[in-house]
Structures are given as structure tokens and as C-alpha cells.
Amino acid sequence: MNAVETPAGETPSLEVSRLAYAYPDGTQALYGVDLRIGRGERVALLGPNGAGKTTLVMHLNGILTAGHGTVSVAGLPVRPGTLKEIRRRVGLVFQDPDDQLFMPTVREDVAFGPANLGMRGDELARRVEDALARVGMLEAIDRPPHHLSFGQRRRVAVATVLAMEPEILVLDEPSSNLDPASRRELAEILRSLEVTVLMVTHDLPYAMELCERSLILSGGVIAADGPTRELLADPALLAEHRLELPYGFAVPAPGVPGV
Amino acid sequence: MNAVETPAGETPSLEVSRLAYAYPDGTQALYGVDLRIGRGERVALLGPNGAGKTTLVMHLNGILTAGHGTVSVAGLPVRPGTLKEIRRRVGLVFQDPDDQLFMPTVREDVAFGPANLGMRGDELARRVEDALARVGMLEAIDRPPHHLSFGQRRRVAVATVLAMEPEILVLDEPSSNLDPASRRELAEILRSLEVTVLMVTHDLPYAMELCERSLILSGGVIAADGPTRELLADPALLAEHRLELPYGFAVPAPGVPGV
Amino acid sequence: MGAGHHHHIYRPGDTVVHRLPPQCKLPAVLGFAVVVVATPREMFAAFAGYALILAGVAAAARVPPWFVLRRMAVELPFVVFALALPVIGLGERVSFAGMSLSLEGLWAAWNILVKATLGVVASILLAATTEPRMLLLGAQRLRVPPLLVQIAMFMLRYMDVILDEMRRMRIARESRGFTARDVRHIPVIARSAGALFIRSYERGERVHLAMLSRGYGGSMPMISDLSASWRQWMLAGLLPVLALLVLGVL
Amino acid sequence: MHVPDGFFNAVVSVSAGAVAAAGVAVCLRGARRELDDRTAPMAGLVAAFVFAVQMLNFPVAAGTSGHLMGGALAAVLVGPYTAVLCVAVVLAVQGFFFADGGLTALGVNITIMGIVTAVVGWAVFRLIARFAGGSRGGLAAAAFAGALVSVPAAALVFTLLFWIGGNAPIAVADVALAMGGVHLLIGIGEGLITALTVSTVLAVRPDLVFGARGLKRSLVLRGADGATEQVPAQAPRQAAPGRPGRFVLGGIAVTALLAGIVSFYASSSPDGLERVAQDTGFGVVATDHQLVGQPLADYGEAGGIPVGVAGLIGVAVTLAVGGGLFFAVRRRAGETRESVGA
Ligand SMILES: Nc1ncnc2c1ncn2[C@@H]1O[C@H](COP(=O)(O)OP(=O)(O)OP(=O)(O)O)[C@@H](O)[C@H]1O
């Protein structure tokens, strides 16, 4: 069902094969996940609560270590020796912004990543201000991140990753708790970047607006993979995985969705 | 603009007047909020990120103490002497489920509230199982809450409050991070309860589906108050407060929204 | 309340000792420690008797010896000190294996070592068989002032919160390309440690407020019935009473 | 400096137990003024922090381990009464849950590490804060000084107790030197950490620092027409910084009690008097071999009663007195809580 084929020969941005994982307390969350995402693709990862989406995403930059199977990023397998390089390439926005922000001020927090990449001085300051301006949080630059509202923290969390300019962006429900305008602005930012994007979301219209391709993860395995439009047009498939289009939503005519 | 009048003479469920509040670090979040919600009404609280929605909601059961102005619940003013009674009446679902769940197992966590109300034994057990079954988390009853996925934690957080059977339910973005089916189920639960509901949300279609009346909080004051349908039909008003209807959404014909 | 991490000494189990209500175990252990401390240091046999009693408790609780031994590390500074006492101590000297040792020092070393060890083992057995929060509920039952119980409860909770926040912060740092390797990284850690205090506090504060908003009034609701039967009291009382018997008989 | 079981003789353990019980009872009363339902978790956090700080352990020659104490930090953050409670809780938890510090030595430990550090730390903090003014720098400096002094003070009291009833035959002078020296160093570290923490908290949550309470701001109201208006903030339900004089007086009373009990025992023991005489000339003691402390031997028989029984009676009396105090306080606390109704 792999609808969007990556051109033969080109190394995919993300490649996961036979990935299984159990948490230390014994709960198994992934049961053999296979996926391939080509360079520059924007892919939505859909699925019910508890499907294993966050668990999968945490493997993509080595925060969790595969119990079985392999993960590789731009051809580079994820293992202890390559972690540093992998984390340079993959920018991960966590589902909970509190997991992401830890410095005493927003400025230091956003500067943290680029500074680790060796950036200093004016260039660093510009990078930080740029990223914050993009998410509309420039005026909070000197406040402590844990004193922001939830949605503001989410926006700063996105900025911390944008500031690192990774070549692969992985976002775990980036639009939740954002107000509608910020949600649209985030979509515009993501569309304007020439990077590979994997976005976990429960917001199907948002997925449709932003990603041509979608994966459905359910019960720890990939249950469907294809163009978003086709998947969302299949009510039986959606219902099987606790997905449904929201109240008042009408699938817009083809050709329109954001390109 | 107070479109939905509470019948004269009846004490409103929630009444807030001239409420102002500044956080300890000096950030002022509320600048004089006035609102009145009648018994049994379902009201949505809309507004941009950082508008002060969470701050307002935290005043409704005395978690934050008014810097200026007054809050009263079912005629009872919120002050130290009435807090216990007020917290019995108002059930609050926090924006961040991690703030809400603190016991070692889901069962104990959901039992905490009713047990504080003096419930014991079989009755308590039934209450707990009932609440968990409603949000579809019964099978996680013996797991530790912090080992659940984000959406699962949100559902348990809702259950902890449902189990207390409060007469006023205040929910801070209850639908974020829920999968679409859970989101609909939550809406059904809320509709089936005969209680006053105040729900903060960024999901305008959800607000329209569930609440006849909406408030827009922006910049720490109430900027609009009226039937949801009317507010959402006013693009200029929405745009002014960073609200907009999502991609692909068409306002359904009147009469349909869930009653 | 401790987010359920059992990173303390507690070893889950289902033995007679585990099942004893905490409010019985606490005074029993305290009583035992008092008897031990009050025993004159010359009464070697009594100490052997105490050790046997504790061994019996450990066996009944299925706490393996290696577990107790490992946890005894807290005692180490005193062991070092006690071993030094005969050398640095004053008083009459005897010569042993070519060393001149203080007789009084030897006695003092023995006294400290044997009493401290018995005390530590008794506490380890208590902690190994009782969940920290149950101990607190026990203390609440014993009418320890509620304020103290509450502070202790928040303290245990916060230890979990701090650990949890530390874990989150470490993951966040690492996922943005940071690994603490050498001293140059200390400032980074120090900067974020400043935030850690506030962050942990505020997280804990919000949780506390959430508890308040669910009717919490300063003490945990006693969901599980914690009442102790007189037989359980007798059983727990066996520990200090046996020790007293040993002291009296010998 | 967690003292294990058997380190001090029964008399000191029991007396210190009585002092600790009295001190904690006094603080339970006093803490009602410092604590509201907001600051209870703060006390828990401070206790957790003190716990963490005390885990950095290193052995000290004089017989116990040295580590940071945290008493002064606690006093600045949550007020002196609550601080004593925090440290007492930490020590009890360490004793019961982690087997660190003897159960029968709990009184000694609470007296030294709780009461002494909090009293001294708070007194010095207030003194300096008064001169330095209420600025963030001034408060941090005062916190530094308070913490700096509190640690050697605790070491001093430890030495005093050791002199009276230590179960080890070492010259008191050696103990004083070793303990004092090491704890002076520890004091500097303690001062730095305390100052850093206090100034961090002051920067973001000034409301959490007990020693800096009383700040108020005005609020802005915005009408529907956009007109704005300044109003003063309603006073939050918080205790005023309190009268530090009272706490220090209470502390002094407890210390006097300690001194009284202890000197009673010391003077009732001829050996104690002799030791005083000897110890005034420190150099002599080091070479003096027959004046060895034999505390347990000294109390081997007290009026024909074997020491074991004497000790038990002493402990029973202490428990009765302490328990009585707790009950009295609890009753009062219960009444006020009901009258507040929260
Ligand atoms: N720390 C943990 N320890 C044990 N089990 C866990 C842990 N985190 C998640 N799980 C379990 O693993 C499974 C997958 O969780 P995961 O967080 O990956 O779900 P998810 O797809 O991200 O869900 P959501 O949409 O709710 O965020 C769930 O059954 C969950 O209960």
C-alpha cells in the first residue's frame, strides 16, 4: 500500500524496519513498525490514543532505543556512535512542551540547540530572534518559559527546534493547544521549509491541509499508508482506528490543499 | 451583548465581576473580567493563546485568589471560608493532565476525589469504575497514570473529575490530544450530564457542536459574549481575536448542532 | 504522593511482615532500637540475641541478606570511624598484632558498631517491607501531628517530581545535541539547575492545587482500611518484647 | 553529621530527645502563622531539597559524616518555625525510610541539624537583612551569612554534646578542631548554595521567599470601552514576615532548656566536672590517659538501677512529655483550622 514511492537509489530520510519496543514496566507499545519517508516529504502520522505514535517518534532521534528492528536517518543507522549526528539532523518537537523547555529564560532555551552546534555571538542571537519571531513569541524572549501559557510554551517549543534548522522535522501533535491563527501560521511555516516533515496529529483536516501522505499507526503497527485524501475518504478504515472527520467538515475539492 | 439572559431571580451558577489578577512575577493576566453563567448552561470560552483563559478558570474554584473583584459560585462567594464547599461543587479539568494525576495507580487517582467526599467501599469502587468506563479507560485501572500516553492521561484526568459528580464542570481544553472518536465521546458525555459546563477550547467546530453560548476572552477581558453560531459567523470579530474557522469547515445548517 | 516509583528501599511482597499495619511496625522498631541502645556494651550474648531476632524477621519477610547488606552502605562513614577509634583513642593500650590499640577505643568501636548496625538493619527491614506512603499513613494513625505528616508526604512527592523533572530536562538537553562530558558543561547544568528548583516547585504546586480542588483537606483519605487488630499489635510487639526478654534473661 | 544509634550515651540521647520534642512542639505552634494551604507544598519541597543537599556526604575525622545542612536555607524560604519542622521531617524520613541516622539518636540529630541551624541561620539572616536593606542582593548576602554561620554553630553544639556524653574515647579538643574545621569549609559551600537558591527564587517567585514577604503591586482594570484604571491588589492571605524576635527568643529558651538538662547531668556526674577541669588545658588532655570518657560505664548503675532500665524509663518519660506536647498542640491546631474553615 506504499503509495508514495521514493525514487529508487535515493536514501530515504527516515527508514524504520521491524521496530518493536516495550517500556521498562513491560507494556509493549510497538509490534514491528515498517516505514520509509523520502527526502522532502511531508507525512502525517495518525492513530488512536495509545497507538504508539509518541513511542515511535521517540525512536527517530534515539531517545528510546529499539528493542528489536532498526531505525535509520538519511542512511545513518541510529546507534550510540551516531546519536550526536542524528540529533543534529532530526529536530523533535515533544508532545508535552514541558518536556522540551528547561532553561531559565526563553532566550537561553531557544539558543541552547544552536549553541550546541557551535554557534555563537551575533549569529546565534539572530537565529534565536528569527525563530521566536516566526512563532510570534519574540516579546516573551526574556521571560521564564514555565511562566507562559500552555499554548505559548508550545510555540516556544517549536521555536527551539526551528532554531536548529534540522533537515528532518518530527512534530508530536504540534497544533494541540494552539489558537486557530497560530495553527495556521504553524502550517505556513512548515510549508515554507524545505525539509522532511513527520507530524503526529489527531486533527485530520490539519493533516489533509498540510500533508499529501499519511500513515495510520494502530495497535503498534502501521495499519495504512497512502495519500491523505484517499485515507480520509475511507470511513470504514477511519472508523476501524477510532478516526473520524469532525463535525461540519466537508472534504474540499481536490487541487486546493496547500501546496 | 449578553445574549443569553439567566432568568431573573435565579442565582447564576458562576458569576465573576471586575476580576483582575497578576501572577507573582508581576505579569498581569486578567484586567477586569465580568461574566454570568446560568444553571445548566453549556458555555464555551474562546480566545487566543495567553488571553488569560486558564488564569480565569483557576479562579473559579479558588485555586488562584482574585487580586481584585469577586467570584461567586451558585451564589456563594469564593473566599477562604467557602473553599471546601466550592470545590465540592466545581469540578475542574486542568489543561495539563500531569498536573491532575498524582496517585500511584489510575484507580487510586480516580478514587481520590470521591474518597475525600467521604465515599468508601463498594460505592466508591462503583463510582471509580463507572467514571473510567465512561472515558474508555477501564482496562488501565491498575496502571500507573504516568505510564500512559498523553491522550490516555487526558481521559483519566476527565474521569477523576466525573467521578466527583460536581454540579459545575469547568474543562480547560479537554479535547486536545484526544483522538477524534474520544473527542466525540467526550462531547456525548458532556451533553448527557445535566450540569453547568464551562469549556475552554481552541476547537471552534467543537464549541459550536457542544455549546449554544460562547465567550471570547482576549487580552484579559471578555471581548464578546453571545450565541456561538452568531459569534462564529462574524469573521471580523474572530480575526480580531486570532480565531478562525478551520480549513474545510462549513457552518452546518441551523438546528442540527447537538442538542 | 510518590508517583508510585519504588526507588526507595521498599521491596514489594506479601508476607506476614509486609501485611502488618504500619502503625504497629513503627513503634515496634522504635522500641527495639531503644532496647538495643540501652543494652550495656559488655553483654555480647544479648547483641547476638538481637541479631538472631532480626534474622528471624528478615527470613519471615523474605528479605535476602545481600539486599540488607547492600543497603547498609549508609553506615559506612561510621564503620570507618569506628575502625579508627582503637588507633586514635585514648586510655590504656594493649598491643595486638604489633599495633598498640586503645582498650577503651576497642570498646567504643564495638559499642558503636554493634548498636548502629542493629539499628540500621532494623530500619532497613522496616523500610523494605513497608511502602513509604503506608508508613506515613501509619504515622497519621499514630497521631503524629498532621502538619509533620503532610510535610513528609509532600517531600516524598517532590523527590519524585524532582527526579521526573530532571529526567525530562536531561532528555530535552540530549535531544538538542548536548551531552555532559567534561567540566566545561558544568555551567549549563548549573543554569538549568536553577530552573529545576522553581520548575519542580511549580509542578508540585499545581498538583497540590489539583488535589485541593478535589477536596483534599490536609490528609490522605484512608481508602484502604488501616485498622490493626489486637493480634497484629501483639505480633508487632513481639519484636521489642523479645529483645527485652533477651536483655532480661542474659 | 547523622549520629547513629549508640553514638551518644543514653542520657544525652534522652535529653536531646526532650529538647527536640519541645522544639518541634513550639515550632508546630509557630508554623501555623507561617503556613497556609499554599506554603505546605513549599515546606515539602524545601524538605526534599534539604534531603538532597544532605545526601552529599563525606566522612569527618571526628566520627560522623559531614554534609550540607540546609537549615538556614529552609529558614529563609519558609520561615524559621516551618524550617525546623522540615529538617525534623527529613531526619525522621532518613531514619525510618533510609536507615540513615539512628532512631534513638533522632533527638540529637533534630536538635543539632534542625533547631540549631535554623535558629542561628535565621537570627543572622534577619540581622544582616536589616542592615543590607530588602534588595535582592542584600537578601542573598544575608542568606549567605546566615548559612555560613549556622554550620559551624551546629558543629559546636555537636562537640558540646560529645563532651558531655560521647561514647568514644577521643579528646574533646580533637573533636572540636576536626568538626569545627571541616564544618567551616562546609559552611562556605552551604552559604554559596543558599545565596544562589534564594536569589534564583527571588528573581522568579518573590512570593515564595518568606524572608522577603510583604511586596504588593497595583493592578490595572480595563473597561469595555478600553478605559483603564489602577487599583491596589487585595492583600493575599499571607502571614506577615512575623516577629523574628519571638522565634529567636523561643530558640534561646529551647537552648537554655538543653543547657539546663545537660548541665544537670554533667554536674551530677563527677566525671563530667573533672573533665571540665581537664579540658580547660587542651594540650594536657591529649596525653592524659586515665581520664578517658567511659560514659556508659559511668551510667552502668544509677542508684542501683541497671542502665538499661534507667534508659528505658528515661525514654518513656521523654515520649510521655513529648507526646503530651504534641497532643496539646494538635488540639489547638485542630480548633483554629475549624474556625478558619478551610
Ligand atoms: N512511560 C511508559 N511506560 C509504560 N507504558 C507506556 C509509557 N508511555 C506510554 N506507554 C504505553 O504505550 C502505549 C503507546 O503509548 P504512546 O504514548 O506511544 O501512545 P500515542 O500513540 O502517542 O498516544 P496519544 O495519542 O495518546 O499521545 C500505550 O498503551 C501507553 O499506555
Ligand SMILES: Nc1ncnc2c1ncn2[C@@H]1O[C@H](COP(=O)(O)OP(=O)(O)OP(=O)(O)O)[C@@H](O)[C@H]1O
Ligand atoms: N505561572 C505564571 N507566571 C507568570 N505569568 C503567567 C503564568 N501563567 C501564565 N502567565 C501569563 O499570563 C497570561 C495568561 O495566561 P493563561 O495561561 O491564562 O493563558 P491562556 O488563555 O490559558 O492561554 P492558552 O490558550 O495558551 O492556554 C499569559 O500572558 C501568560 O504568559
Ligand SMILES: [Mg+2]
Ligand atoms: Mg503521544
Ligand SMILES: [Mg+2]
Ligand atoms: Mg490555558
